Amino acid sequence: MAGKDADAGAEATPVPQQPKKERMKITYDKYMAILNMLVRRVNNDQSATEDGVEEDELLMRYLERRESELETQEDLESERALARKVLRKMVKENMLMPI
Numbered sequence: 001m002a003g004k005d006a007d008a009g010a011e012a013t014p015v016p017q018q019p020k021k022e023r024m025k026i027t028y029d030k031y032m033a034i035l036n037m038l039v040r041r042v043n044n045d046q047s048a049t050e051d052g053v054e055e056d057e058l059l060m061r062y063l064e065r066r067e068s069e070l071e072t073q074e075d076l077e078s079e080r081a082l083a084r085k086v087l088r089k090m091v092k093e094n095m096l097m098p099i
Contacts, residue, residue, distance in 0.1 A: 024082060034086045035095075037062055042096065052099040059083050 041061050045053045062083050063076065070076050090096045 024085065026082060026086075031086060034062065034083055035090060037065060038083070038087060038090065039095070055084075055087065058087065 038058060041058055042053055045051065059080060063070075063080060066079060070079060087096070091098055
């Protein structure tokens with residue numbers, strides 16, 4: 001019976017829960033707008049220099065184009081995170097290839 005008591009004690013140990021990731025929602029139209037802006041920038045750079053574009057530079061260009069619509073630092077950070085997720089999805093779906 002000692003084994004049974006030891007098992008019961010192991011179950012009572014609390015397991016720390018990881019905080020849930022906050023899911024971002026985006027409309028299809030906004031997703032396509034971000035995607036198109038990023039693809040245009042990559043295509044323009046490809047035809048001009050035949051070289052890749054750095055992720056940070058690509059995101060910076062996107063944010064510069066949206067600057068007039070962003071009012072606060074929070075808006076900027078939120079838009080950067082959203083654009084980064086779209087960029088990663090593009091890589092995952094083989095629309096873009098990381099170098």
